[in-house]
Amino acid sequence: MDIYVLDSTAQILDMIDNFESIIWTVQYFNVGEFELIVPVTEKNIALLQKDRLLCRDKDRNGDIWRNVMIIENVKTVADYENGDSMTISGRGLKSIVGRRVVWQQTNLAGNVETGIRQVLTENIIAPADEKRKIDNFILDEPAGITDTFDTQLLGEDLDEWIMSTCQTYGLGWDVYIKDRKFVFILYKGCDRSYGQKDNLPVVFxxxxxxxxxxxxxxxxxxxxxxxxxxxEGEGVNQRTTTVGDSGGLERYEAYIDGSSVSSNGTIITEEQYYKMLQDYAKDELSTTSFTESFEGNVIPDGNYNLNEDYFLGDVVQVINEYGISATPRIVEIIESEDENGKSTVPTFSTWEV
Known part of the structure; x- marks a missing residue:
């Protein structure tokens, strides 16, 4: 495997073809991360600097670069017995979105994809303050996401808000490079489980x-x-609403302070305000939900090939050795390579039993 090294404008600088180990983690909801250990050489010291971009040769297709990572940390270790080494690590290119926050109060009502694109436009692509603009950051064509929401924003880190929103609606997102531009895209994985008829099932x-x-x-x-x-309000005049339909022993209640959700006087309707209040509560409840996950170490060159038969974000069929069958989504793929060989570990999460 070869690894391209690009500068911050996506210009190719050189390649790395000699390394001790590599761990490349791409994620559906989150930004992803990597770790690369290489020998200490003058070339590597000069080349592998912070803010440089890395991309594996397998993730390049002409002028399109996917699963790109940003160097954030460089550690050099001098070891007389085992040899000197450099550990390079960082996060996915998606993390550049987190360099901005929602700069002014923003009310979003309607299509989720339209709302996300609006926030990115106002805070990265065409902000009122030119200093906040990230050059060459553009939006891909709309993916046709149909989910809707009502929410209010001010001060949120853009990456954290997008991650939370995508997790709520089962969406994936990425920032890839095309023609040296940083392209934001939303997408939704395919269903490849037994419960559908449109795609060939993928079974682990x-x-x-x-x-x-x-x-x-x-x-x-x-x-x-x-x-x-x-x-908003106090005492008997305080506005309240509820969320959650479960009953009996299956109901677990919480009190949520939503006073930060503002009606802006008469700018929004009463109906819109209560919808924003409910969406705020749903986001808060999502942080207290249960976690059910299935991690599997699959054979990289088995009967299914990653990025040919299945992809990050797809829903697949998983049956463990005890016969428990589930249809989880692939939310993370960890690929590693070292002297012991190659490994592919997908993380299956959010079971639909």
């Missing part, structure tokens, strides 16, 4: 001899699924 199981190891985890420390939400 002992029976198919493509699941080397698996770990199932369920955590529910402070689970809440219903809430009383308090908005």
């Amino acid at each position: 199981s002992d029976e198919f001899d493509n699941l080397l190891a698996s770990t199932y985890t369920y955590e529910r420390a402070e689970f809440k699924n219903a809430a009383l939400v308090a908005g």
Whole structure:
């Protein structure tokens, strides 16, 4: 494997073809990360500097570069016995979105994709203050996402807000390079489980001899699924609403302070205000939900090939050695390579049992 090194304008500087190990983690909801260990050489010291961009040769297609990473940390270790080495690490190119916050109060009502594109335009692409603009950052064509929301923003880190929003609606996002421009895209993975008929199923199981190891985890420390939400006002005049339809023993209630959600006087309607209050509460409840995940170590060159038969964000069929079958989404793919060989570890999460 060769690794291209680009400058901050996406101009090719050189390539790395000699390394001790590499871990490349791409994520559907989050920004991803990497770690690269290389020998200490004059070339590597000069080349692998902070803010440089890295891309594997397998992720390049002409002028399109995907799964790009940014160097954020450089560590040099002098070791007489094992040899000197440099550890280079950082996060995905997507993380540049997090260099901006929502600069002014913004009310979003309607299509989720339209709202995200608006926030990016106002805070990165064409902000009122030219100093806030990121040159060469553009939007891809709309993906046709149909989900809707009502929300209010001020001061949020853009990457954290986008990650939270995408997780709520099951969307993936990325920033890739095309013609030396940074291109933002939203997308939704395909359903490749047994429960659909449009795509060939992708199954990871002992029976198919493509699941080397698996770990199932369920955590529910402070689970809440219903809430009383308090908005503007005080005492008997305080605006309140509720979210959550579960009942009986299946109902876990919380109180959420939504006083930060503002009606801006008469700028928005009463209906819009309560919808924003409910969406705020749903976002808060999402931080107290249970975690159910399935991590599997699959055979890289087995009966399915990554980025040919299945992709990050797809829903697949997983059957563990105990016969438990589920249709989780692939939310993360960790690819590693060192002297011991190659490994591909997808993280399957959000079970639909």
